[in-house]
Amino acid sequence: MLNPRASQQSLRTHPPVLLDTTLRDGEQSPGLYFTSDEKILIARQLDMLGVGVIEAGIPSMGPAEQHVLAQLVRSGLAAEILSWNRLVEADIAASLACGVRHVHVSIPTSPTHIDLKLGKNRAWILDRIKRVVGPAVEQGAIISFGAEDASRTDPEFLREVFATAVESGASRVRYADTLGVLTPDRAAAVVSYLAGCLPVPIDFHGHDDFGMATANAVAAWKAGAQMVSCSLLGLGERAGNTPLEEFVGALHFIEGYYGTFDFIALKQLCEEVGKICRRPIPPQKPIIGSDIFHHESGIHVDGLLKASETYELFPPEIVGGQRKLILGKHSGRAAVRYLAGLESLTLDDEQITTFLADIRARMAREQGLDVNRIFKEFLSGRCAHKT
Template identity: 35%
Template sequence: MAIRDDLILEDTTLRDGEQTPGVAFSKETKTKILDALIAAGVTSVEIGIPAMGGEELDFIKTCVDRQDEARLVVWHRGVREDVERSIDMGFKAVHIGLPTSAGHLKASVRKDRTWLLSTAKDLIKMAKDRGAYVSISAEDIARTEISFLQEYAGVVHEAGADRLRLSDTVGLLGPEAYGERVAAVGAAAPIDTQCHAHNDFGLATANTIAGLKAGARYFHVTVNAIGERAGMADLAQVVVALKKLYDRDLGIDMTKLKDLSRLVSQAAKHPVLPWQPVIGDNVFAHESGIHANGMLRDTSTFEPFPPEHVGGERRYVLGKHSGRALIAWALEQQGIEPREDLLGLCLDEVRHMSIRTAGAVPPEDLADIYRRALSRAGAAA
């Protein structure tokens, strides 16, 4: 099945992302992240959990008057009073989190499937009667029988739910299995589905794409892939993959992805890995001789897309794996026209220095290396 052309990205950095162990966002920080998400073109944001109270609730209350800027979704347990309270505050979109696997029902909420189906119907009806957009979960779909997922989808659709979130809560599924469940639900009930994929096996982005290829319309992401345990599908990765590989433009300003990543990284106090796809500092960095040589002639040779598309910058790194072409280029960038016969000497010294320092060699150090080589060459003449 082709990926739909009416996809809707929903960011959950402020809810699932903040559930990263050890991460806590203040009201001010959550406001800054929400501002940045909306400025980047995100049109749907899951903003938090009102039942937490305190500063979390204070932030959520400030969002009531911002619902014209984006769809702002509040998350709830399967507790009627929680959902009613959010609607009373004025929220137009609510999500109800309910588990569907026998294991989660037993261990997490200590209920059975009879309770689940009854509770889902009652909560959906109440919220719809009050005019809310209603999203509801099927949590732990990896350990929920497909036949029951289909039954559940039919029940929540009949009750009036607008969307069914298919949560691979512990990240146990591969792309094939995740896509199979999305397709099975789609065959059972005409309800919009939402991908919610965790990254415990490093497959969250692949599973999200698989779910979209199987017919899902909505999907969850977080900035920098933060979230419980190993995190979730990454906003930047999914947005860029859909744009570049599947020709689906979500209206996100990709030039803001780097700054958005930096903001959340600082707020979470977790640095982004240099090799993090799309927004890592090494994504557009080049050191090895063959690669740098090719890049200096044609920047498309070893980059999938230009760095400016995602707010990044191209870097050439001097180090152990550099070649003569990069040495010459780096000297020229500092206004030095290098002698060809000295490039080999400079390269040897750069490699030795890189090994000694276990890192890159700054361009100014290369200039000093060249001047010393030039001085020795003059003395020997």
Template identity: 45%
Template sequence: MDPSKLRIDDTTLRDGEQTAGVVFSNHEKIRIAQLLDKVGVAQIEAGVPAMGGDEKAVIREIASLGLRASVLGWNRPVIADIQHSVDCGVDAVAISIATSDVHIQHKLKKDRQWVIDRMIEGVKFAKSHNLYVSVNAEDGSRADFGFMVEFGLAAKEAGADRLRFCDTVGILDPFQTFSVIKDFKKAVGLEIEMHTHNDFGMATANALAGIKAGAAWVNTTVNGLGERAGNAALEEVIMAMKYLGHIDLGFKTEMFRELSEYVAMASARTIPIWKAIVGTNVFAHESGIHADGVIKNPKTYEVFSPEEVGLERQLVIGKHSGSASIIQKFKEFGIEIDKESATDILADVRRASVELKRSLFSKELMYIYQDYLRKSGKEHVPTCE
């Protein structure tokens, strides 16, 4: 795949907001759209215009902001739905319909031909309004492959610009994803978009596998927000592509932590400290061996610098620290100590950490240092600010 043709369509404002219990205010939706645009997203899935009310009003406002990113509205293959998107002034629409038999038979209570007919009708109406059209094959990963090819070819014939392959319940692994996307793209000859869910913890891996197989678009959400276990995380996909796939999409990655914090605040969903890419522990080092390596050369335990994603490196002092960490930490306080002193202080640090069941705060380290100076008969006792 030509890396220059790879694009991100972010659905934080649609699938992300469909997370159980999450609601964005209109102001928050606008701010998130602006941040996504600034960070480098090619297309923003702004919501569901057919919901009307505040949803339709805010999508119309996002579409009028003059963003560099394309603004897309999500729709069922219903003419009235698509007309709501037209009313909002978006330049793109997603037309989504189920493609697996379990959905067709039990949710829609229709047959495969009805699905194709409704999809074609929707695509033709959207194209008559000069809109970019993504046809979404909901639950495509559980659909019959022969029907998926038939569905994809019909979408292409109707004028669709791309097809979103949806692993709606996250049942694929990266090996299956690569195989099915490679075969599907070859059979249909239409641009493919990956929409992956994280039910088995493989959303990002499956998105990357789809790219390797030739998908030109990836659907993401900030922080992996989304229904049930969430979607492929924007920040994970971008950084994995850059450092594992050697494809740099030119994103302003230094904004990732800011973007993640804003979406976390707006969604009332905390960023776990261990969260890949943007979690505060990604660049926090306590283990003596690890901290010693990072002090000598950060590349020993960091693939990229914390500044690249808007974070800072932290030396955490606690039970697992080594003397090198103690020496380095006190350098940050403007205090030079030798290895013998560091070893003595470390013993007290470890005892305190076990007793408190956590790492130590800077003030606590200074108290330990002051006690050490008194016990060792040293004269200078620094003031603890």
């Protein structure tokens, strides 16, 4: 049974180490891949942003992957370069052969995976950990141990799995919400429980199958996770991983951490990755979307014109955004008067009422209206006068 730690442990004094898995789990998005040059470019930009760990690839895939990992290890980045491996001796040997010392090993721990995928049992999992992790450490590997499908694993068995890995020499453990089935309260409870049992850092690796990856990651960090796995644009299998831009944005703008983070550089990197992947950034994407500072609603615009903080938590310029007032069905008097003023024109209340009534009537009949053109025609044809 889970027994969350005392409430003071949820009051974190330091932000988590950021682990970016764009070049590993992100690249596992169906149909997506990065060239070696693209991997090096992205890794360098992540390093400049202050990402602490870059999970850069899977050496067992062959010489090309090993070569780019070897290049990254020799490149002098401040970030830890981490490889991903199955809990298999040959995988670890491939990592060590290309100069990688920070080695992540992963094995499934849920009944679904143990029984149906591996055809093994719990005892086999524990024995496998003992047989592989210890010798890897003796060979110079710094082991990060991951439990795949941890969120569908019995917590007591998971504790035993992690404890066995730590006893065998693992330096940290990864809790993988492989199918994104956690909710924030469950994420907090299980991470709190494990943090109270384990002497090593916990890396929380969430997926976004139900749209809760960012919330789960924040909850896991508050409950004791010292590292959070993310990817640029949330790239990853199925619905993807915790988006780096969303997680950092939440901790910066809501929780007050990562005070000097360069959000403009992050946005530029996300845009570059989007182009490489041929996946345009959705206009309403949190933190970096092109339209997130666009406003139409009359109530919102009226508030913004009086004080921007009424409907914008932070200035758009911090994240490379730009405020824009949009004329439309839900516009109010303040927006119409303000936009007319930008043209050095003044409208009286009757003129504004006439314009709004006309545009709403036309929108009830027709899609795709060019409201800006209609507004300019209105201004030129009415009794507006220069201010």
